[in-house]
Amino acid sequence: MRGRSNPESPRDATDDARDLLRRVRRIRLRTRQVVNDALAGQYHAAFKGRGMEFEEVRPYQIGDDVRSIDWNVSARLGDPHIKLFREERELTVVLAVDVSGSQAFGTTDRFKRDLVAEFAATVAFSAAMNNDKIGLLSFTDQVEGFVPPRKGTNQVMRIVRDLLAIRARGRGTDIGSAIEELDRVLRQRAVVFVVSDFLDEGWERSLLAARRRHDVVPVVITDPREHELPAMGLVEFTDPETGERTVVDTGRRRTRRRFEKATKDASERRDLALRRMRLDPLVLDTGSDFVEPLTAYFRRRERRRSR
Structure with a gap:
């Protein structure tokens, strides 16, 4: 009788742990260089105590x-x-991060999830430098994990490790349910960064309810190819959340135009919903550096605060 092999051998587990440690160190080095006194000061000025x-x-x-x-x-x-x-001054900052399959998408030199990890680490280090509490809620179509807000660099590193190591149980995305759960577990007002591509529907009511109690910052993660489809002939696309496969003839101009119109319409609906809530989204793209739009966002908030 042939025994069933373990899908993950001890050596595989060790290699995964080493790879995770390397990725954590790389992100820590990168983001600690980004979060200098200037960026930490802009963060301080952007958010009220x-x-x-x-x-x-x-x-x-x-x-x-x-x-x-x-x-x-x-x-x-x-x-x-x-x-x-x-x-x-002391604030409570929470990163509500979408870790669904759509975050494994990327057509440049990094996936959405890589951009999310770097952004989250940058915000977390900025919070730590200002002696603020920082927490994490990760979600798909269910809550995948919750790290209660605490202070300090060790807390930042735990958040980064959790984001890089997570193996999501859910496959879809439900921003609304995640926001409702966060509102339930948070006892005090917080600055809540909702980090997602906002491709699902039905999140508006929950986000509006959270806005009444918390300072909500929508962070929209995009990829260049979500807006413009290249002409590459027949291409098989796989939905990262459902696994459904579709073959598309990208060589047809009509197909590309329909794709671009659909994505443009979806972006406009999202932006309109956020404007109605008086929320200013921070839009980050996998094809460009996130530091410049982040600092520009901090400056916009500071100007509004000083009025």
Whole structure:
């Protein structure tokens, strides 16, 4: 009687662990170089703390905001005095990350999931440098894992390891259910980065409900070939979430135009839904560096905050 072999030998498991460790170290090195003082400062300026705490009253100085003058104290002391407040800085930041099969797609030098891991590490290190708590909720069409928010570099590395090592049980995507679960387990207001390609439907109501309680940041992950189909003749496409295969004649101009129109319409519907919620999406592409759009997003938020 022939025995059934183990699909993953001890050597395979060891090789996988070593490969994971190399990938974690590579991402740590890359993102630690990105998260310099400037980016960490932009992150700090972009996101509000929990509130303002009274610090002191002092004499008015030229250049002070006249709106800060405490008129009662000024009348009592005979000179203009202003109230100073200190921001209660500590934030809770959660990365809600889509780890479904569609994240294994990529036509450039990296998959969507690689871009997601680097982006998540960058945000996590920025949070750690500002002494904020950082957590992770990974999801497909079900919740795959939850790392409760904590502070520190070790927490960042745990999040990166979990994202790189995850073997998802689900195959589809359900952003709405993930957001509902996150809203259930989070007891306090948080900055929630929802990281997905937003290709599924039915997430609008849950995202709107979460927006009322949390500071929600939609992060849309795209690939250049999702917008423009190259003319390559007959090509077999496999849906990474369902496994369904389809042969498409990409050499036909009509086929390419229909594809481009369908993807454009889907993007416009997504953007319209986010605008109605007054949410500003951060769009990242596997074919380009993510640092520039991330810093531009931080600056936009800072400008809105200072108005």
